[in-house]
Amino acid sequence: MIRRMASVLHARNLEFLRDRGTLVFTLLLPVMLVIGMGFVFGGPQRPLFKVGVLAAQLDRQAHPFLRERYVEFVPMPEQGEALHKLTHQQIDLLVDLRQPPAYWVNTDSPKGYMVEKLLLAAEPGAHRQPVTGAALRYVDWLFPGILGMNMMFSCLFGVGYVVLRYRKSGFLKRLHATPLSAFEFLSAQVLSRLGLILFVTIILYAGIGAIIRFRSAGSLALLMLLAVLGALSMIALGLTVAARFSSEELVGGILNLLTWPMMLLSGIWFSLEGAPRWVQWVAHVFPLTHVLDAARAVMLDGAGLAQIAPNLLFLAITTLAFLALGAWSFRWRID
Amino acid sequence: MLAPGESSANRTVTTPIIEVRDLVKQYPATTAVAGVSFTVAPGICFGLLGPNGAGKTTTVEIMEGILPPTSGEVRYRGEPLGTRFREEAGILFQRTALQDFLTVRQCIALFRGLYSHGLDVEEVIRLCALEKLAGRDSRKLSGGQQQRLLLAIALVNDPAVLFLDEPTTGLDPQARRNFWELVESIKAQRKTIVLTTHYMEEAELLCEEIVILDRGRIVAQGPPRRLLREHFAEVLLELPRPEFPEQARQLPLRILETSDRVEITTDDLEETLRTLLAAKVPLTNLRIRPPNLEDLFLELTGHELRP
Numbered sequence: 001m002i003r004r005m006a007s008v009l010h011a012r013n014l015e016f017l018r019d020r021g022t023l024v025f026t027l028l029l030p031v032m033l034v035i036g037m038g039f040v041f042g043g044p045q046r047p048l049f050k051v052g053v054l055a056a057q058l059d060r061q062a063h064p065f066l067r068e069r070y071v072e073f074v075p076m077p078e079q080g081e082a083l084h085k086l087t088h089q090q091i092d093l094l095v096d097l098r099q100p101p102a103y104w105v106n107t108d109s110p111k112g113y114m115v116e117k118l119l120l121a122a123e124p125g126a127h128r129q130p131v132t133g134a135a136l137r138y139v140d141w142l143f144p145g146i147l148g149m150n151m152m153f154s155c156l157f158g159v160g161y162v163v164l165r166y167r168k169s170g171f172l173k174r175l176h177a178t179p180l181s182a183f184e185f186l187s188a189q190v191l192s193r194l195g196l197i198l199f200v201t202i203i204l205y206a207g208i209g210a211i212i213r214f215r216s217a218g219s220l221a222l223l224m225l226l227a228v229l230g231a232l233s234m235i236a237l238g239l240t241v242a243a244r245f246s247s248e249e250l251v252g253g254i255l256n257l258l259t260w261p262m263m264l265l266s267g268i269w270f271s272l273e274g275a276p277r278w279v280q281w282v283a284h285v286f287p288l289t290h291v292l293d294a295a296r297a298v299m300l301d302g303a304g305l306a307q308i309a310p311n312l313l314f315l316a317i318t319t320l321a322f323l324a325l326g327a328w329s330f331r332w333r334i335d
Numbered sequence: 336m337l338a339p340g341e342s343s344a345n346r347t348v349t350t351p352i353i354e355v356r357d358l359v360k361q362y363p364a365t366t367a368v369a370g371v372s373f374t375v376a377p378g379i380c381f382g383l384l385g386p387n388g389a390g391k392t393t394t395v396e397i398m399e400g401i402l403p404p405t406s407g408e409v410r411y412r413g414e415p416l417g418t419r420f421r422e423e424a425g426i427l428f429q430r431t432a433l434q435d436f437l438t439v440r441q442c443i444a445l446f447r448g449l450y451s452h453g454l455d456v457e458e459v460i461r462l463c464a465l466e467k468l469a470g471r472d473s474r475k476l477s478g479g480q481q482q483r484l485l486l487a488i489a490l491v492n493d494p495a496v497l498f499l500d501e502p503t504t505g506l507d508p509q510a511r512r513n514f515w516e517l518v519e520s521i522k523a524q525r526k527t528i529v530l531t532t533h534y535m536e537e538a539e540l541l542c543e544e545i546v547i548l549d550r551g552r553i554v555a556q557g558p559p560r561r562l563l564r565e566h567f568a569e570v571l572l573e574l575p576r577p578e579f580p581e582q583a584r585q586l587p588l589r590i591l592e593t594s595d596r597v598e599i600t601t602d603d604l605e606e607t608l609r610t611l612l613a614a615k616v617p618l619t620n621l622r623i624r625p626p627n628l629e630d631l632f633l634e635l636t637g638h639e640l641r642p
Contacts, residue, residue, distance in 0.1 A: 007448025011434050011441065018436035169432030174488075177399055177426040178449040179418060333401065 004180050008188035012162075016196060049115045052076040052085065054096040063097045065122035071115065086112075087133035088300070095119060095126070102127040108134055136300060140215040144295035145268035147204060148230070151197055152262055152288050155234035156255050159193050160242040164251050167242075167334060176332035183327055190235050190323075197231045198224075218298030222305055226298065229315040230291035236322030237287065243326040246334045262288045290314045350413070352377040352496055352527050353398060358407035360393050360551075367393040369551035370407070375544075377495075380518070380528040382542035382559075384535070384628065390551040391531040392429060395500050398529065399426055411496075422450060425494030427485050429501045433473050440469040443487050450492035463487040463517060479510025486517060496527040503537060515540060535628040547632060554635045559628060566631055572599040572607065573622040583614045591633055598633070600626065 049071040058075040060066045066073055074091065076082035085091045086104055092111040094104040101123050106112045107130045119126060166172045175185060208214070216223075241254050265272065265279065266288035272280050283289045294311035297303035305312075351374035360368040368390045375381045383391045396402040398409050400416040411420040433442050444456050454462075460469050463483045468476065473484060482502055489497055499518070503511040511534075518541055522528060532538055538545055539559050547555040555562055579597040584590065588607060591598045601607040604623070611618060 003451075004449050007445050010448075011437060011445040014441060015434050015436045166434075170428065170430055171432050171434060173401060174426075174428060174431045174433075175449075177401060177421070177424070177428075178446065179421045179451070180449050 001181075001184055004178075005184045005188045005191070008175075008180065008185060009192050012188060012192040013195070016192070049093075049111055049118075050074060050091045051115060051119075052082045052091040052094040054079055054082060054094065054098075063123070065095070065097065065119055068118055068122070071118065083131065084301070087131055088136035089133065090136060093119060097123070100127060101125065102129060104129045104131055106131050106133055108132050134215065136215065139212055140300060141271075141296065142269070143208065143212070143214045144292055144299055147201055148266070148288055148292045148295065149263065149268045150204070151201060151227070151231055151291070152234055152259060152266075154197050154200070155193065155231055156238040156241070156259060158196075159189055159235050159238040160251055160255055161248075163189065163239065163242040164245070164248060167246055167331070168248075170333075173333040182330045182332070186239055186323065186327060186330065189239065190232065193235050194228065194231050197235075198227060201227055201231075214299075216299045217302035219304070222298055222308070223295065226291065226294050226308065226312065226315075229312055229319065230287060232319040233287040233291075233315040233322065236319045236326060240322045240326040240329070243330045246331075262286045265289070267292045287315055287318055349376045351375055352412060353529070354410040354413075355394070355398060356408050356410070358394060358397060358409070359405045360390075360397060360402070361405045366551055368397070368404070371546075371548070371551070371553055372407075373546050373553065373556060375496075375527060375529060377527050378525040379543040380522055380530055380541045382538040382545035383529065383531040383548060384533065384538050384545055384632070385548035386533055386632075388550075389548040391533075391548055392500055393551075394548065395498060395529060395531050399424065399498055422452065422492065423495040425489035425492060425497040427482075427489040427497075427499045427502055429504065431485055433484075433488075435474065437473055438470050439465055439473055439476070439484055439487075442473050442484060443491055446488045447491045453492040454490065456491070459487045459491050462490060462520075464513075477510070479506050479513060482506060482510070482514055483517065486514070490521070494526065496529065497521065499528060499530045501531055501533070503532070503534065511537075535632075539628055545628070547628075547635065549632075549636045555631065562631055563626055563628070566626075566634055570601060570604055570623055571626045571630060572601065572604075572611075573597070573624065574599075574616070574618075575620050578617050578620060580614070580616060583611070583616045586610055586614055593633070598630065600630075600634075 051071055052074050053066070053076060055075050056077045058066070058073055060073075076085075076094070082091070082094050083104060086094045086106050089106055089109045089112070092106070092109055093115045096102045103116070103119055103126050105116045105128065116128075163172075166175075172185075209216070237258065238255070241258070242251055245251050245254075261282075262268075265283040266286050267283070268288075272283055290311040294303075294308035297308055353375040355371060355373050355375075358368050358371040359366070371390070371394055383395060385391050393402065397404045400409075400420060409416055411417075411424075414420075434445070437445065440456060440460065443459055447453055447456050447459075460466055463486055465480075465483055465487055468480055468484075473481075476484060486499075486502070489499075502518075503514050506514065515537065518528065518530075522541070528541070530538070530541060542559060544558050545556070545562070546553050555566075557565075574597045576592060576594075576596050588610065589600045591600075599607060599611075608618070
C-alpha cells in the first residue's frame with residue numbers, strides 16, 4: 001500500500017515541479033499580494049489619540065479628562081478586550097475614571113506617552129498600570145489572511161482540477177485497472193498537495209518575513225500544526241468536490257461557490273467583529289475561518305495549543321468528514 | 336457456425352483462465368451487451384471482433400473489471416474478479432492519457448510501483464523497443480511510439496493475461512506491423528491475450544480463437560480457420576459494383592453486394608466463370624481470393640464490418 005501511494009505521490013510531484021508556469025504562479029501570486037498590501041497599508045499610523053474608557057456608555061460630563069479636545073474616547077465594557085487592544089496599540093490609553101481612578105498605558109507607545117500627560121494633568125492621582133506591546137499594523141493582521149487565502153486556492157483548485165483532469169483524460173480509468181485503491185490514490189494526492197502547500201507556506205513565511213517584519217508572537221511548531229490541519233481540511237474539501245463530477249464548468253462553479261464566501265467571510269481582509277451574529281455563524285462553517293482565527297491568535301497574541309484547540313478539532317473533524325465523503329462518492333471514470 | 340458457449344477442441348482439454356457467463360450491459364437508451372457467454376483458454380490469443388458499437392469494448396471492460404455488468408459474471412481462474420486479477424492482468428485501453436511532464440521511463444516506473452510483482456523497468460523498456468525514447472516526455476511520442484509505451488505499461492507486472500483493446504487503431508501500416516511483431520513476441524511467452532479489433536487482418540494474424548459480436552450478441556465463435564472453412568466454399572470472386580449488370584443479379588449464384596463491390600462465393604470456379612461470361616458480365620476487373628473474416632461477418636450479418 002505504501003509503495004503504491006509512494007509511486008503516485010512521486011509521479012504527481014514530478015508533474016507539478018515540471019509544470020513551470022503553475023509553479024511560478026503558485027509562488028509569485030502571494031508574494032506580490034503581500035508586498036502590495038504591505039506597501040499600501042504598512043506605513044506609519046495616523047497621529048490620532050484614542051483612549052478606551054472602561055464603561056458601558058460614555059458620559060463626557062462625568063470627568064474633565066473626557067472633555068479633552070483631539071482625543072477620541074471609546075467606551076469599553078470589557079476590561080480584557082480593552083487591554084488586548086492596548087497591548088496591540090489599537091488604543092493609546094485605557095482609563096477607569098470611577099473611584100479610585102486608574103489607567104493603563106502601553107510603555108512602548110509614543111502616543112501613549114503623550115496622552116498619559118494629558119490624563120495626569122486632569123487626574124494627577126490616577127493609579128498607573130503599565131503594559132507593553134508593539135503596534136499592530138494592518139499588514140501584521142493581513143499576513144495570516146494572505147497565507148490562508150493562498151492555501152485555500154491551492155487546496156481547492158489545485159487538487160480539484162487535477163483529479164478532474166485525470167478523470168477526463170482517462171488516466172484515472174487506467175489507474176483503476178491496477179491494484180491501486182481509491183483511498184491510496186486520494187491519500188497520495190492529499191500528501192502531494194500538502195507537501196507543496198507547506199513548502200510554499202514556509203517559503204512565504206520566511207521570505208515575506210525578511211521583507212516585512214510582521215509580528216509572530218507564538219510557537220512556530222503550533223503554526224505548522226495549524227497549517228497541516230488547515231491544508232488537510234481544505235484539500236479534502238477540494239477532493240470531495242472533484243470526487244464525482246466530470247464537468248469542468250460544474251466543478252469550477254462549485255469551487256467558486258465555496259471560495260468566494262470564504263474570501264469575504266473568513267476574515268482574510270477585514271475582521272467580522274461587529275458583523276451580525278448569523279454572518280459570524282455562517283463564517284465559522286468554513287475551514288478557512290478557523291485557520292485564520294487560530295493563526296492570528298498564535299501570531300498576534302502568542303496563543304498556545306489550549307486556546308486554539310477548538311479550531312484544530314474543527315479542522316481535524318472536517319478533514320475526516322470530507323475525506324470519507326470523497327472516498328464514498330469517488331468515480332474513477334466518466335459515467 | 337458454433338452456438339455461443341460451445342467449446343472448441345482447444346478449450347475442452349484446458350481449464351479456462353477467463354469465463355464470461357450470460358453478460359448483459361444495459362444503458363437507459365440501449366443494450367450494449369445482450370447475453371454473451373464464452374471462455375478463454377490460457378496461453379492463446381483470443382479475439383473479440385465486431386464493428387464499432389458491436390459491444391466489444393463494453394464486453395472487454397466488464398472482463399477487465401472496469402465496468403460493472405447489469406447481469407452475468409466474469410470469473411478469472413474460477414474466481415470472481417478481485418485483487419489477484421488486478422495483480423495479474425495487463426491492460427491497454429483504446430484511449431489512455433498519461434500524467435503530464437513524465438518521461439517514458441517515469442511513466443513505466445509509476446505503474447511498476449503499483450504492483451507487488453513484475454518486471455524490471457529497464458527490461459520492459461527493452462521488450463517494447465523504447466530504449467531510445469526512455470528519456471523523452473511521453474506527450475512527445477508518435478502514435479506508434481505511444482502505443483508501445485502503453486503496451487510496456489500493460490506488461491510491467493509481467494501479466495498472465497493481457498487485454499489489448501483496439502491497439503492498432505489509428506496507426507499507420509508500418510507502426511501497425513511493428514506492433515503486431517511485439518504482440519507475436521508476447522504470444523511466444525505463452526501469455527493469454529484478449530484482443531479486440533475491427534481489423535480482420537489483425538485477428539487472422541494473431542488470434543487462435545475469436546468471437547464475433549454484432550449488436551451486443553455473439554454471431555460466431557471458434558478458431559478463425561475453422562469458421563471460414565465451415566461458412567465458405569473455397570474461393571470468392573470480387574467485381575466492382577458499377578460493372579455488374581442489373582440482369583446478372585438474377586443469376587443462380589451466391590451474390591452479396593457491398594457499397595462498392597459485388598462478391599460471389601463458389602465451390603466451382605469454372606462453372607461460375609462460365610455463368611458470368613454467358614450473362615455478359617465484364618470480367619476485366621475480376622479478383623479471385625480466398626474468403627476472410629470480413630467476408631464471414633458479411634455472410635453472418637448481412638452488413639459490413641468496417642466502421
